[in-house]
Amino acid sequence: MPAHSEHNISMNIINTLQNAVAQAVEQLYGGPCDPSKVMVNTTPSDFTGDYSVVVFPFVKISKKSPDATALEIGAILVQNVSEITAFNVVKGFLNVEISAAFWLNFLQETNANPDFGRQPRNGKKVMVEFSSPNTNKPLHMGHIRNILLGWSCSCILEAVGYDVVKTQIINDRGVAICKSMLSWKKFGDGQTPDSTGIKSDHFVGDWYVLFEQKIRAEYEAWQQSDTAKTLLETHLKPGLSEKDFFKDFKNKWFNEYAELGAEVREMLLKWEENDPETLTLWKKMNGWVYAGFDKTYTDLGVTFDHLYYESKTYLLGKDIVEDGLSKGVFYQKEDGSVWIDLTDAGLDHKVVLRADGTSVYITQDLGTARMRFQELGCEQFVYVVADEQNYHFQVLFEILRRLDEPYAEGLHHLSYGLVELPTGRMKTREGTVVDADDLIAEVVKLADDQSKERGEIEGISPTEKTENLRRVGMGALKFFIIKVNPKKRMIFNPEESVDLQGQTGPYIQYSFVRINGLMQRVEKENIDLSLAWQYNDLQPQEKDLLAALHDFPAIVAAAAKEYDPSMVANYCYTLAKSYHRFWHDLSIFNAENLETKAFRLTLSNTVGKVLQRGMGLLGIEMPGRM
RNA sequence: GGCUCCGUAGCUUAAUGGAUAGAGCACCUGACUACGGAUCAGGAGGUUAGAGGUUCGAGUCCUCUCGGAGUCACCA
Incomplete structure (x- = not known):
């Protein structure tokens, strides 16, 4: 264990730097400085250093040139922060180097921490609604995007401390x-x-x-x-x-x-x-549909905690209309229809009850929201619905706010772009839909074909082989969809289908498989990894990995805050890429000495765990072989 | 037409207002008698749709123009 282990090492090094810089600025120039506003980035590889502080914002108070300011702050940092060993200044950027001891200690803690990237329970309950199919037809490509977003978003929210209730509302009635x-x-x-x-x-x-x-x-x-x-x-x-x-x-x-x-x-x-x-x-017919959906959901690896059926909710919301009328939030026209005026919020007038007293779509949503709040006790609600309904949700949320519903500030529409084909929108009536089951079968077959060509996994049991290839195929499909920012419209070309090379799920899975191979050998040869902490010659490829690992919790937190799983997907890709490079450039089992070998194996082990956790947040499983 | 969102390399895309816009695919050239080549390195490919503005600094913020999408039902 390195000497300064008493220090609060689990504290994020970036926070440490921000605090130290803020303190230095106040000490040097007297002005107040908010640590959270201090910009700290990882240093681009063509410069020396691990992290860079942007000092431009401080030149106003320092009244000196950027370089002079950076030099002054750097001098104080290197004195006050034990993790910093050196600094340099280039064009107003203050680059600092972090001690090997810090990184070793960080690796040791991280490797031993099964909850790395997870936050303590925050006691809050959030509902995530996704999928929400109609029961007159099977699921298609668009549902897959919705489901993957909803599922991964649920996992991410769970990781940052929420108690998550996954729901779907099944549109089981109607024309x-x-x-x-x-x-x-x-x-x-x-x-x-x-x-x-x-x-x-x-x-x-x-x-x-x-x-x-x-x-x-x-x-x-x-x-x-x-x-x-x-x-x-x-x-x-x-x-x-x-x-x-x-x-x-x-x-x-x-x-x-x-x-x-x-x-x-x-x-x-x-x-x-x-x-x-x-x-x-x-x-009878809905029963058939549910049996079919169950199969597709199982293939996708998703489950729900709570189901709602439109046949049971479509009449809800009339009490809310009463409520809104008495509060003066709604108004009634002469024909008896009930409306709300949202023009002062940049929206329009909206009908909430027809003249004949029947409800409209939004009435139902109002009623469902209140019922869920009462039933589930959630204070936050996430609706995963395509962006064609942006206006609807603006209106819905605005109405709930005006009704002073207690959960009104916790509403979020996770809006995503529609999946289109090169020929335009998918249309059931015209038979131009990419069917979910077909797509799943196709991509698993693709993984199978590729595996045969390579011939790497002959000799394992057929069931194990099938399971591994299923994971590869599903990994490819899921990653292909999740890596794109949700709000972007997506054009899916069935001809080109899904890649297995490059920036893909299998690329990331492959780095895990490599690590898995190493770990099996460690076990078999009973290798002692405790020598790792005596290693003292960190290579750039190793630092890259350590810095990437260090980022993980912040990435998960940011993804939760933005409701954006693609951030986690891109993170996993970057980490895997760094690992492949590390693997190529440096010897692991054949390292120069036992400390180096133990260190690289431990580093690999930790990368494997974080990759598995990160991909797990996306609903992607890792194969042992591929 | 009103409102909202989008426009980054041939294609798919990344970039809390920060350094020379970063990747992948496709194309070209290379790399293990070594831990798995679904890998790695290199090349070529960009006026970030266009024009102004704010800023020490703009793909990112503001204004306008062009192009695309969505929405504007007593449908769901």
């Missing part, structure tokens, strides 16, 4: 599922997922697609009818083509003219009246 139901009832001829061998959620989705085909055919036929022609003549405006007219007219037609449309509405009505036959059918 869409009725379309599947009606279609199956009319044309299904008693077929089932079992009788056809089709995965059960896909089975239900197929009937939805069939319905859409039928309705399109009906519409096209109707357009030739006398009624349609008369309508066209009376409503066609100059500049509007016949085609555009019918495109715009489609909704109205569906609601007022279509035969299939009438049947769907009738079914929905029956459902709302609790018609036994309709409910039985509804339960």
Whole structure:
């Protein structure tokens, strides 16, 4: 154990530097200096030093040149901070070098700390809502992005101290599922997922697609009818083509003219009246969908703590409307509809209750929020929903604020960009969706093919091999999606699919596999690692790794604060990259002496653990071999 | 049209207002009789859409222009 181990070594070195700089500035120049405002970065590799302090902000108080200021601060730092061994100044940047003793001590503590990167429980409860599928069709690429974001965000929030409740609200009612139901009832001829061998959620989705085909055919036929022609003549405006007219007219037609449309509405009505036959059918088809979803969720490795069903929540929110009316937050129009005026918040007027007293989408969300608060006791809520609903959430949160809901300040919309294909948006009706199950199967097969080509993992048991390759495939897919900043729109090219080389999940997994190989040998040869702490010749590649390891807790904290898992993904990549370089440049098992060997093995071990933890936060598992 | 978001190398992308904008893919050239080559090193590729402004310092902040997306339902 290094001599100064009494020192609070677990304190972040960057905080130490910030405090010391602030103190030095106050001592030298008298002015107050907030330590948290002191900029400390890792020093770029072309300069000597480990960390760099930006001194430009201090020249106002020092009334000296940047270089002179840096020299003065540096002199004090090197005197006051035991971890600093030297400093230099380049163009107003103060570069400091950190002692080997600090790094050794840091490694020792980190390697022994199973909670490295985790923070103590903060006693706060946060709900994360994600996935939230419709039950009329299987999950697709867009859901995958949503699910991975929700899952990794949950893991990250958990790591920084929250008690996390993972939920989804399942949209199990409405016109869409009725379309599947009606279609199956009319044309299904008693077929089932079992009788056809089709995965059960896909089975239900197929009937939805069939319905859409039928309705399109009906519409096209109707357009030739006398009624349609008369309508066209009376409503066609100059500049509007016949085609555009019918495109715009489609909704109205569906609601007022279509035969299939009438049947769907009738079914929905029956459902709302609790018609036994309709409910039985509804339960049967939703049951099929859930069985299919379960399989996909299992493949993705996600679970939920609490499920909500729209069929049970869609009537909620009316009490809130009452409440808001009595508080004067809402106002009622003559026709009886209830509104809120949000124009002073840069938003618009928004209806919260229809004239006939039924609720709209946002009413339900208002009610659900309050119910969840009462039921789960969460003070924070994260909604993982695509950015096309940005405005909706602005309105929702603003209304909850005005209602003085106790959790109103803890609401967050984790908005992410839609996943699109090179040809544009995915459309179920046009069959241009990238199906989740297909994609999963494809990427696991890709990992399998690549593995065969390399032939590295012959000789392990088939089950172990399958599991490893599943992890590689899923790692590739998940990392591919999570590494991109959530708010960015994503274009997914199924042709090019997912890479396994370069900035990818498997690249990171591969560094773990290398380390895993080393550790197995350590165990087998019973190597004594305690000599590591006598090592005293730190190489740049080793310092890179140590500094990267040191960053981990701050990265997790920042990712939680920003609700941005891509920060963790990029961190893992950088760490793995440094490790590959370290591996290439330096000998580990064949190191010059036993201290060096023990140190490099311990360093490798710690890198492996942090990589595993970091990837774990993204829902990515590490293979033992690949 | 109003409001919101986005525009970084051929493509995918990184960069709490800080040093010469950092990676990956694709392309070219190299590297183990050594711990696993899904690796490593090097080359080429950028007026960060454009123009002003603030700042010691701007991809990042402000204004305008251009281009793209989303939204503006008593739909969900």
